[in-house]
Amino acid sequence: MADYQTIIIGAGPAGNALAYRLASTQKVLVVENDLFGGTCPNQGCDAKKMLYSGIEVRQQAQRLQGHGLASAPKINWPDLMAFKRSYTEQVPTATEAELRNVGVTTVHGTAKFVAADLLEVDQHQYHGDHIVIATGQRPHQLQIPGAELLKTSRDFLDLDQLPARIVFIGGGYISFELANIAATAGAQVTLIHHNQRPLKQFPQMLVASLIQQMTAAGIQVQLGAEPQAVKKTATGLQLQTSAGDFDADLIINATGRQPNIDALGLDQVGINADVHGINVNDHLQTNLPEVYAIGDVVKRTLPKLTPVASFEGDYLADQLLGLRDDAIDYPLIPTIVFGTEKLAQIGVSVNEAQKDTRHFQVTEMDVGSWYTYNRIQDKNAKVLLVKDMVGQVVGVSVLSALADELINHFADRLAQGHAPLYLYPTTASDLAYLN
Numbered sequence: 264m265a266d267y268q269t270i271i272i273g274a275g276p277a278g279n280a281l282a283y284r285l286a287s288t289q290k291v292l293v294v295e296n297d298l299f300g301g302t303c304p305n306q307g308c309d310a311k312k313m314l315y316s317g318i319e320v321r322q323q324a325q326r327l328q329g330h331g332l333a334s335a336p337k338i339n340w341p342d343l344m345a346f347k348r349s350y351t352e353q354v355p356t357a358t359e360a361e362l363r364n365v366g367v368t369t370v371h372g373t374a375k376f377v378a379a380d381l382l383e384v385d386q387h388q389y390h391g392d393h394i395v396i397a398t399g400q401r402p403h404q405l406q407i408p409g410a411e412l413l414k415t416s417r418d419f420l421d422l423d424q425l426p427a428r429i430v431f432i433g434g435g436y437i438s439f440e441l442a443n444i445a446a447t448a449g450a451q452v453t454l455i456h457h458n459q460r461p462l463k464q465f466p467q468m469l470v471a472s473l474i475q476q477m478t479a480a481g482i483q484v485q486l487g488a489e490p491q492a493v494k495k496t497a498t499g500l501q502l503q504t505s506a507g508d509f510d511a512d513l514i515i516n517a518t519g520r521q522p523n524i525d526a527l528g529l530d531q532v533g534i535n536a537d538v539h540g541i542n543v544n545d546h547l548q549t550n551l552p553e554v555y556a557i558g559d560v561v562k563r564t565l566p567k568l569t570p571v572a573s574f575e576g577d578y579l580a581d582q583l584l585g586l587r588d589d590a591i592d593y594p595l596i597p598t599i600v601f602g603t604e605k606l607a608q609i610g611v612s613v614n615e616a617q618k619d620t621r622h623f624q625v626t627e628m629d630v631g632s633w634y635t636y637n638r639i640q641d642k643n644a645k646v647l648l649v650k651d652m653v654g655q656v657v658g659v660s661v662l663s664a665l666a667d668e669l670i671n672h673f674a675d676r677l678a679q680g681h682a683p684l685y686l687y688p689t690t691a692s693d694l695a696y697l698n
């Protein structure tokens with residue numbers, strides 16, 4: 264039986280951040296049952312932003328029509344997809360090779376606990392002094408008739424051809440981002456949300472403004488539509504909802520993600536988890552002291568994002584190397600929806616401030632006419648500042664083509680002694696590698 268100091272299950276941003284840090288001092292094994300690199304580079308953040316390269320150029324050119332540009336370039340979907348694949352297709356091999364280069368052993372297969380310190384992968388057993396679960400999440404399945412006809416964000420991000428009519432189910436990050444890609448690339452797009460509060464974490468005033476811009480860009484946003492069934496029709500598919508039926512050639516289910524824990528055999532060894540993820544303490548330790556969990560698979564209310572996954576991987580590396588023993592203390596976590604306009608926030612949210620008017624006040628600023636935004640014709644740009652009672656800015660929400668830049672500047676300004684976490688993927692998120 265092979266013996267390791269640390270075994271990491273899952274080679275996504277969380278598992279890899281940990282593996283790289285441990286590699287020079289420990290004997291480390293990483294087990295991966297799909298694509299090395301995990302969700303973010305293969306079918307999440309990076310894949311999406313490769314497509315956004317073309318999408319953003321078309322959108323910026325649309326804003327400048329009549330201001331020096333005569334037309335906006337059209338998207339050639341197969342070419343854009345080929346560009347995305349030129350990046351994604353090399354990710355799994357390159358990631359695994361990098362891990363091996365720094366001395367990490369890698370294994371392909373699904374890991375299952377046999378004991379607290381023992382895993383089985385394809386009938387081979389591996390002993391670890393510590394075992395770290397970093398298995399991430401997968402799309403949540405809708406329980407409606409015909410759900411097997413629905414596709415996911417992973418399918419969308421690898422489409423050979425762009426279907427003419429696309430429906431996105433869900434009013435979260437994925438639907439808002441992919442709907443914009445599809446519509447800007449020329450599809451007829453409908454976004455269906457089951458209640459009246461899409462993107463509920465963000466200020467509803469900015470969400471309403473975003474939806475206005477989506478509508479102006481030709482995206483139909485249907486609120487209050489509970490999905491009920493999916494059917495095949497003579498011409499494609501039909502989504503039946505409480506607010507009517509929607510015909511489409513492709514329907515993407517983006518109603519949230521659930522932790523990858525089913526195959527791990529957690530019950531067998533008594534690791535506490537539920538449908539929201541694995542329970543950990545403030546040291547990212549499960550109820551079994553030698554087993555930890557990091558990244559999206561952890562049950563927590565903080566946003567499930569790449570910078571958070573990497574931060575946890577880094578933190579746990581310090582713990583396992585004996586460099587620190589304090590509880591995890593997260594920096595402010597900025598969030599962004601790369602939508603028809605970018606919607607981003609950091610610090611005390613407007614929603615929190617509106618519930619606690621004794622301590623916070625919100626200032627609304629239409630900045631579309633400011634030089635920075637006027638120059639790129641970002642006419643609807645808006646900033647909401649949350650201030651405490653002495654007038655100090657403690658939170659910011661932005662709707663603008665430049666929202667990522669501004670929020671990253673506020674990540675620096677509001678950091679208060681922590682190394683700031685930046686939105687990913689952005690220029691600022693590269694800073695950690697520029698030293």
Ligand SMILES: Cc1cc2nc3c(=O)[nH]c(=O)nc-3n(C[C@H](O)[C@H](O)[C@H](O)COP(=O)(O)OP(=O)(O)OC[C@H]3O[C@@H](n4cnc5c(N)ncnc54)[C@H](O)[C@@H]3O)c2cc1C
Binds near residue numbers: 372375557
């Ligand atoms: C469409 C989309 C867009 C996104 N965009 C952004 C964005 O712009 N910015 C951002 O910050 N975040 C974004 N995210 C979220 C981001 O991708 C995740 O937060 C991040 O990937 C989490 O990293 P992780 O290592 O915890 O999990 P993952 O990246 O999911 O990696 C987990 C790995 O574990 C493997 N695994 C699972 N079970 C087992 C098992 N039993 N045995 C072995 N291996 C196993 C999986 O195959 C996977 O490779 C996006 C997500 C999606 C789906």
Ligand SMILES: NC(=O)c1ccc[n+]([C@@H]2O[C@H](COP(=O)([O-])OP(=O)(O)OC[C@H]3O[C@@H](n4cnc5c(N)ncnc54)[C@H](O)[C@@H]3O)[C@@H](O)[C@H]2O)c1
Binds near residue numbers: 435489567598
């Ligand atoms: N820019 C980014 O950082 C980014 C981009 C994409 C994804 N992500 C990550 O991926 C996660 C998953 O994205 P997502 O958009 O799938 O999830 P989400 O949680 O953001 O949104 C899911 C939406 O589906 C709705 N919903 C839930 N159950 C439903 C049901 N039965 N019927 C109809 N609607 C239902 C919810 O109300 C919610 O609006 C995000 O939470 C985030 O952590 C991040």
